Amino acid sequence: MKRLSTLFLASMASLFVLTACAQADKSKRPSPPATASATLASGASISINYSQPALKGRTMGKDIEPMEGKVWRAGANEATVFETSKDLNFGGQTLPAGKFGLFLLVEKEEAQFIFNKTWNQWGSGAYKSADDVLRVKAKVGTSAEAMDRLTYQIKGNTISLTWGNAQWSIAAQ
Numbered sequence: 001m002k003r004l005s006t007l008f009l010a011s012m013a014s015l016f017v018l019t020a021c022a023q024a025d026k027s028k029r030p031s032p033p034a035t036a037s038a039t040l041a042s043g044a045s046i047s048i049n050y051s052q053p054a055l056k057g058r059t060m061g062k063d064i065e066p067m068e069g070k071v072w073r074a075g076a077n078e079a080t081v082f083e084t085s086k087d088l089n090f091g092g093q094t095l096p097a098g099k100f101g102l103f104l105l106v107e108k109e110e111a112q113f114i115f116n117k118t119w120n121q122w123g124s125g126a127y128k129s130a131d132d133v134l135r136v137k138a139k140v141g142t143s144a145e146a147m148d149r150l151t152y153q154i155k156g157n158t159i160s161l162t163w164g165n166a167q168w169s170i171a172a173q
Helices: 002-024
Strands: 033-039 045-051 080-084 088-090 093-095 098-106 111-116 132-155 158-171
Touching: 033 132, 045 132, 093 132, 098 132, 098 158, 111 158
Parallel strands: none
Antiparallel strands: 033 045, 045 080, 080 098, 088 093, 098 111, 111 132, 132 158
């Protein structure tokens, strides 16, 4: 009986270690992690940590997020994290230096990037509008190059999210 108990405990410990190791390697996820980072002309260092879902032939707003009128984590897996070393100005609105959850709200003809103080969460299930720090109206456009994987880019002072042919962007001053 003692031998059986020891074998059971050893098996459970092995299972726990294997599970922990498998979860730690995020690069093997179907939506792998990615980072976009840059230093803006203002001297602010910004970084966006996110996971890259792929369309795989699916249609946004129908088969896969973003769904119209629904707050979306603007990536996959954990909430997308936006971090800035200095205050940023978006069209007269100030985003203080710090770390934020970055969400997107897509409507018929417009979209908003949402900076939320709760950055350490899974997806957007725990999202609360009361925790919003800033909402910035995005420029909605199309990309010349279709991206199967969701991609953030920072060029100059423009921060863009491109997926498929859709592109949403905001400019920091």
